[in-house]
Amino acid sequence: MALVMTEKLGTHEFAAVRADFPLLARNVRDGRPLVYLDSAATAQKPEVVIDAEQDFYLHHNAAVHRGAHQLAEEATELFERARESVAALVGADPGEIVWTGNATGAINVLAHAIGHASLGRGGAAAQRFALAPGDEVVVTGAEHHSNLIPWQELCARTGATLRWIPVSDEGRILTNRLEDIVTDRCRVLAFTHASNVTGAVTPVAPFVARAHDVGALTVLDACQSVPNLPVDLHALGVDFAVFSGHKMLGPTGVGALYGRRELLEALPPANYGGLMVEVVTMESATYSMPPQRFEAGTQMVAQAVGMGAAAEYLRELGMDAVAEHERGITGRLLGGIAELDGVRVIGPTTSDQRLAVVSFVVDGVHAHDVGQLLDDAGVAVRVGHHCAQPLHRRFGIAATARASASVYTNEADVDTFLEALGRVRGFFGVSDRTAVAR
Amino acid sequence: MTVSAMEQLYQQLILDHARAPHGHGLVPAPDGDAVGESFAVNPTCGDEVRLRVALRLDDGRPVVDSVCWEGQGCSISRASLSVLTELADGQDAATVGARIESFRTLMHLRGGGLEPELEDELGDAMAFAGVAKYPARIKCALLGWMALRDALTKVGVHPEGTE
Numbered sequence: 031m032a033l034v035m036t037e038k039l040g041t042h043e044f045a046a047v048r049a050d051f052p053l054l055a056r057n058v059r060d061g062r063p064l065v066y067l068d069s070a071a072t073a074q075k076p077e078v079v080i081d082a083e084q085d086f087y088l089h090h091n092a093a094v095h096r097g098a099h100q101l102a103e104e105a106t107e108l109f110e111r112a113r114e115s116v117a118a119l120v121g122a123d124p125g126e127i128v129w130t131g132n133a134t135g136a137i138n139v140l141a142h143a144i145g146h147a148s149l150g151r152g153g154a155a156a157q158r159f160a161l162a163p164g165d166e167v168v169v170t171g172a173e174h175h176s177n178l179i180p181w182q183e184l185c186a187r188t189g190a191t192l193r194w195i196p197v198s199d200e201g202r203i204l205t206n207r208l209e210d211i212v213t214d215r216c217r218v219l220a221f222t223h224a225s226n227v228t229g230a231v232t233p234v235a236p237f238v239a240r241a242h243d244v245g246a247l248t249v250l251d252a253c254q255s256v257p258n259l260p261v262d263l264h265a266l267g268v269d270f271a272v273f274s275g276h277k278m279l280g281p282t283g284v285g286a287l288y289g290r291r292e293l294l295e296a297l298p299p300a301n302y303g304g305l306m307v308e309v310v311t312m313e314s315a316t317y318s319m320p321p322q323r324f325e326a327g328t329q330m331v332a333q334a335v336g337m338g339a340a341a342e343y344l345r346e347l348g349m350d351a352v353a354e355h356e357r358g359i360t361g362r363l364l365g366g367i368a369e370l371d372g373v374r375v376i377g378p379t380t381s382d383q384r385l386a387v388v389s390f391v392v393d394g395v396h397a398h399d400v401g402q403l404l405d406d407a408g409v410a411v412r413v414g415h416h417c418a419q420p421l422h423r424r425f426g427i428a429a430t431a432r433a434s435a436s437v438y439t440n441e442a443d444v445d446t447f448l449e450a451l452g453r454v455r456g457f458f459g460v461s462d463r464t465a466v467a468r
Numbered sequence: 469m470t471v472s473a474m475e476q477l478y479q480q481l482i483l484d485h486a487r488a489p490h491g492h493g494l495v496p497a498p499d500g501d502a503v504g505e506s507f508a509v510n511p512t513c514g515d516e517v518r519l520r521v522a523l524r525l526d527d528g529r530p531v532v533d534s535v536c537w538e539g540q541g542c543s544i545s546r547a548s549l550s551v552l553t554e555l556a557d558g559q560d561a562a563t564v565g566a567r568i569e570s571f572r573t574l575m576h577l578r579g580g581g582l583e584p585e586l587e588d589e590l591g592d593a594m595a596f597a598g599v600a601k602y603p604a605r606i607k608c609a610l611l612g613w614m615a616l617r618d619a620l621t622k623v624g625v626h627p628e629g630t631e
């Protein structure tokens with residue numbers, strides 16, 4: 031970052047942040063300045079992240095946790111320091127952070143480990159995780175496919191039953207259904223901290239309380255919350271959490287699985303091979319302590335170092351300030367859309383308990399066509415189902431367009447977006463009485 | 469918005485077809501026709517189409533009696549389905565197969581020209597030439613054509629070409 035910061039940034043100071051992101055200076059489509067409103071899909075990277083990854087390769091690259099040479103020491107030091115940075119960002123201990131390829135990989139590691147426990151692996155300590163017919167895994171109707179399909183498959187493998195908590199017309203998970211859906215049969219309660227479609231932020235406390243009452247494990251999908259909100263996993267009291275580097279200003283190819291120390295210690299491995307073992311004979315092996323137990327094979331070290339740099343960058347900005355900045359963006363997005371005829375937000379229409387992730391439909395114009403016209407104005411949004419088909423089906427639509435913000439998003443971005451969005455129906459010749467497609 | 473770039477992509481013909489598409493709505497095939505049906509999805513946006521083709525024999529040659537479809541999609545995919553319906557109805561299956569291949573060629577041109585005979589053969593479908601410049605939209609334009617190809621295969625008509 032350009033400034034050396036002793037104080038956290040005030041909202042107005044976010045203007046300087048933009049200069050940290052080189053890519054944002056480029057033009058698209060016939061010289062239009064880029065307006066990047068697709069950060070919920072993947073965020074742009076500040077120079078410090080790009081530099082950290084490059085610096086690792088230029089000066090410190092070596093296999094970590096191996097070798098008696100200086101480079102190996104340096105690489106290991108950087109790798110583990112990155113774990114500390116990520117842990118500090120989310121209120122965890124470093125030993126509770128397992129590197130994974132991304133959030134999807136993290137959920138799969140967890141689901142596979144639970145599956146292995148269900149087969150009796152991991153000994154008596156792992157039996158607390160075992161699933162069997164009659165047990166239930168509960169998710170919500172707001173989940174990304176990544177926090178749904180691994181549980182569908184785990185249920186198919188173990189005979190457990192998958193249930194889900196529905197969402198309201200505003201796109202909020204119906205917390206008042208917790209009691210009847212999360213029962214004594216529930217062993218795992220997996221839910222999103224914030225929806226990548228509706229932007230709704232889930233109140234975590236009642237979920238954790240209910241899971242505690244019935245003895246279920248909680249798994250929090252923190253993909254969208256970690257980049258945009260202060261997240262303190264210890265304070266939230268969840269058992270496991272997942273998030274991705276690339277959505278929190280870090281590189282692709284790296285993510286994290288958080289698990290409470292005591293649980294990671296009892297959980298059997300998900301993947302097997304080099305670097306996660308203690309003693310290996312031709313017949314069997316004993317496994318390392320966590321987090322290494324879950325990090326089989328050579329890790330994505332440079333990306334982890336980059337993710338650590340991203341965590342430090344966010345910590346310097348201050349997540350309270352980030353959230354405050356983005357709340358302003360949310361308000362401007364929602365306020366502007368509310369003034370446009372024929373544009374409907376799928377999700378909460380106030381900034382309360384909500385991220386600057388705004389999905390919408392334009393009456394009479396398909397999301398793909400909306401996205402095309404926005405793109406022509408230099409505005410990058412996502413169109414489609416955003417890997418949440420059941421949620422879209424819940425609203426009776428196949429696709430939405432989605433504008434999403436990050437630390438670097440400014441009011442001018444929002445205004446360019448709104449101005450272009452305001453021209454969409456006119457371009458397609460849609461009045462309130464004719465509809466092309468949805 | 470550079471109206472020109474968008475107007476090139478969204479030609480009036482495309483917008484008109486999208487607004488009032490031909491062949492929209494599944495109807496029963498005429499008695500005695502062989503019927504092929506296909507369901508195609510565009511996984512990136514979740515768009516889907518169910519397409520039905522009815523074939524009759526005319527002097528021993530298969531002829532497309534009618535094409536009908538239903539589904540959800542953007543203006544490009546709907547207009548493409550509509551134009552395809554017009555270009556297939558009443559044509560012998562071999563001609564339809566050739567048009568499918570020509571349309572695929574058009575989508576993968578990326579700026580190059582098409583041979584004049586192919587242009588004539590594609591007629592209104594030439595309005596989709598601008599789509600080739602937007603790789604993300606090629607699938608939208610092709611959705612219906614690939615469904616037609618699949619439906620024809622199911623009644624034993626194998627359009628030439630690979631893929």
Ligand SMILES: Cc1ncc(COP(=O)(O)O)c(C=O)c1O
Pocket residue numbers: 070071132133134135174176177222224225226251253254274285417
């Ligand atoms: C809420 C949520 N969960 C999970 C994921 C999956 O993240 P990744 O693709 O990085 O594994 C995403 C990303 O789209 C997301 O938004």
